[in-house]
Amino acid sequence: MTKKEIRFGIIGLGLMGREFGSAAARWCHLLDLDFAPVITGICDTNEALFDWYTSNFDTITVKTTDYHDLLNSDDIDAIYCAVPHNLHQQFYTDIIKAGKHLLGEKPFGIDIAANNAIQQEIDRHPDVVVACSSEFPFFPGAQRIIKYIEEARFGQIIDVSCGLLHSSDLDPNKKINWKRMININGEYGCMGDLGMHTLHIPLRSGWMPESLRAMLSNIVTQRPNAQGDMVPCETWDNATLCCDVRTVDQQFPMYIKTYRIAPGETNTWYIRITGTEFCAEFSSKYPKTLKTMRYNGGEQSWNMTDLGYSSAYSTITGGIFEFGFSDAMLQMWAAFCDQLAHGRDGMKQPFYCATPEEAHLHHRILTAALESNKKKQVISL
């Protein structure tokens, strides 16, 4: 099958830049797709990062410390941008202005003002395809829950919980980095880092809260810097949002947790929905297992199903095997490239990447959470 090549430039070659590079490098893992990303440009101010890319990809024609070189290149159709949050507004608006399609990392602007500026540029360029990175909903267990939501299986929803939990910040000697500095990461703290991951499925489901009460905590207030001196660590470590969701026919509480200090947890993403007729729960802690409970009277008993590798896009991996983080990244990239190649309506499977509109709603929620915590009040949205 001839494949349409989508030529990508990567801005920000750190942790996430490499994840995309790796996904592009193993595109042969995916079956029956008529499109493929090709890495033609790379950009980072840290030139030491170039080597991994240039030694693994012989398709790179632009290698630069100035991202404008990628935007001016005819060898690039689309950009993956994975830079610190304080750069999102300038970089994303420039990318869109240059007419390059964009998969931008969350939180899609350091704050709501930055996000509004990005949205205005998107509105001025309707032909540019823009999406926000969010990979966890591509886990098979999450995909199954999305299907249950679409099928309205739950009866009356009792409650919804969604979270993303980390624990490495429990170590007070962990060195401070940009994700723990307000001027670079943003005032949202842990919510800016983890919030989009928890809100993608609820927002896709139409569960925008009407109001919320947030409790934010800064547990480790100082950390060593690169020289070993203790410096203030002012970002929020943990956030709990208690949301009131009302839809046409449902009203229920939704609990959102974004924790950098959840003892023992390593990138644990979960969603749990309980209802009067059906309940479902998936956690990346048990990546192949889906928990469900059907209720029509009688004994109440949760059922555990090992889904294995039943991904949205077919792959060479047999269904009896397990799915992981890098598989979710690959599936998200397949969805973005599918949207670029065929438009949202022509995609091979229906679950598209998080939209700028969803990213904007998540900013409204996080901004309200800051206000709620500050005033110790419920905030209407």
Ligand SMILES: NC(=O)c1ccc[n+]([C@@H]2O[C@H](COP(=O)([O-])OP(=O)(O)OC[C@H]3O[C@@H](n4cnc5c(N)ncnc54)[C@H](O)[C@@H]3O)[C@@H](O)[C@H]2O)c1
């Ligand atoms: N989707 C996910 O699961 C996930 C996970 C982690 C981080 N992220 C997001 O990805 C983005 C990047 O995070 P990361 O963990 O990869 O960070 P990182 O620090 O590992 O990488 C960021 C890179 O940007 C580069 N950079 C800084 N200023 C630059 C400039 N002016 N021009 C070009 N490059 C520049 C840095 O040198 C660095 O290599 C953030 O928005 C973050 O929230 C997403």
